[in-house]
Amino acid sequence: MSNHAYLGRQPIVDIQQKIVAYELLFRHSADATHARIDGDLEAGTRVLINTFSNMDANWLLGDKLAFINIAAPMLTSDFLELLPAKRVVLEVLETVESTPELLARIHGLKHMGFHFALDDFDHRPINADLLPLADYIKIDIQALGLDKTAALVKTLKDSKAKLIAEKVETKTEYKFCKELGFHYFQGYYFAHPETLTAKVINPAHATVLTLLNKVRNNEDVKDIENGFKADVALSFKLLRYINSVGFGLSCEIQSIRHALAILGYQQLYRWLTLLLATAGNDSTPPALMKTAITRGRLTELLGQDYLEKSDRDNLFIVGIFSLLDAMLEMPMSDVLEKLYLPETISDALLNQQGIYGPFLALAIACENANPGKIEEIAESMAMDPEKVNKAHLESLSWVEQLGIG
Numbered sequence: 246m247s248n249h250a251y252l253g254r255q256p257i258v259d260i261q262q263k264i265v266a267y268e269l270l271f272r273h274s275a276d277a278t279h280a281r282i283d284g285d286l287e288a289g290t291r292v293l294i295n296t297f298s299n300m301d302a303n304w305l306l307g308d309k310l311a312f313i314n315i316a317a318p319m320l321t322s323d324f325l326e327l328l329p330a331k332r333v334v335l336e337v338l339e340t341v342e343s344t345p346e347l348l349a350r351i352h353g354l355k356h357m358g359f360h361f362a363l364d365d366f367d368h369r370p371i372n373a374d375l376l377p378l379a380d381y382i383k384i385d386i387q388a389l390g391l392d393k394t395a396a397l398v399k400t401l402k403d404s405k406a407k408l409i410a411e412k413v414e415t416k417t418e419y420k421f422c423k424e425l426g427f428h429y430f431q432g433y434y435f436a437h438p439e440t441l442t443a444k445v446i447n448p449a450h451a452t453v454l455t456l457l458n459k460v461r462n463n464e465d466v467k468d469i470e471n472g473f474k475a476d477v478a479l480s481f482k483l484l485r486y487i488n489s490v491g492f493g494l495s496c497e498i499q500s501i502r503h504a505l506a507i508l509g510y511q512q513l514y515r516w517l518t519l520l521l522a523t524a525g526n527d528s529t530p531p532a533l534m535k536t537a538i539t540r541g542r543l544t545e546l547l548g549q550d551y552l553e554k555s556d557r558d559n560l561f562i563v564g565i566f567s568l569l570d571a572m573l574e575m576p577m578s579d580v581l582e583k584l585y586l587p588e589t590i591s592d593a594l595l596n597q598q599g600i601y602g603p604f605l606a607l608a609i610a611c612e613n614a615n616p617g618k619i620e621e622i623a624e625s626m627a628m629d630p631e632k633v634n635k636a637h638l639e640s641l642s643w644v645e646q647l648g649i650g
Contacts, residue, residue, distance in 0.1 A: 266311065312336055317337075335362070348374055539640050548604045562590060563590055
């Protein structure tokens, strides 16, 4: 499988939890857990270059930076110079020894416009000379623990580098790191927040959920129209959406009823589903919204050659709803009580079972850059790994074009 490459993308966020960069995770084969420095190094580097050159960095990254792990031998590769320097931060592992040759190469790459990050930083003496060259310093708070993290940050107070807390997994850790003075944050707390204690859904979410149920049950258009009229923001969003340039209508839509007639129930359901991920709850991190929408699109694309159109629409809903428990901070079983979804969708959301379950499981494996799991599920579904990659890249492109986060 060495000719296949899997891509993962994990957000790096600022203090407001806005996405500022992505760490791109490349694996040249399904069983690769780290970069090898023999012939596979070149193959791995080619994958990296191909992704940027063939896929266009603009849609892979939007306007964000790309953080890429670079092994010491890869630093000397001519391939690096093909990357878009101003968009790329090269992450150098803390185990790399700062030889005169390495320092000269880093100076040369910085001159070309590349930025550097020291990864898993913990003050090893073998690379003290790298510290002044670093634009970013990444600290693994799980490996160090919070006390040692605090001590390490104090020693870096005079450094000009921006500090990034890695592997932030809980709200407590995020607050702790924020108070220590970290500039940026990365970890499962932002991309895969844990389910917290249940709380009431705020009005904007409640309105969207109610409308979703009305549309799903094909209720009278007048009832649906009244639901929109009860929420000014929702009405505004609908009209703005349908009058947008991308919709390609020759006349402006003025009424909710007209907009609903143009859209149709299926398209309206999809739009409301997207809206649910981005409406109302200001405490939902933008990175999580983006993860949910990307997952919806990827789940749908993975099923495009396997299922009928109506089932593919359901796959989109399965993907995007699979993070509702985290967004609404309540167990998935409670969320489903409010949505009255078909059993096939509920089965996928609760257990990753049934007709839609494997597509959701595969999308999550792609998201987590888990090559072993990707291959295992794809194989069980007789799905070509190339198809999986293509769907993943297409879903990332589609969400960047929506301009979320």
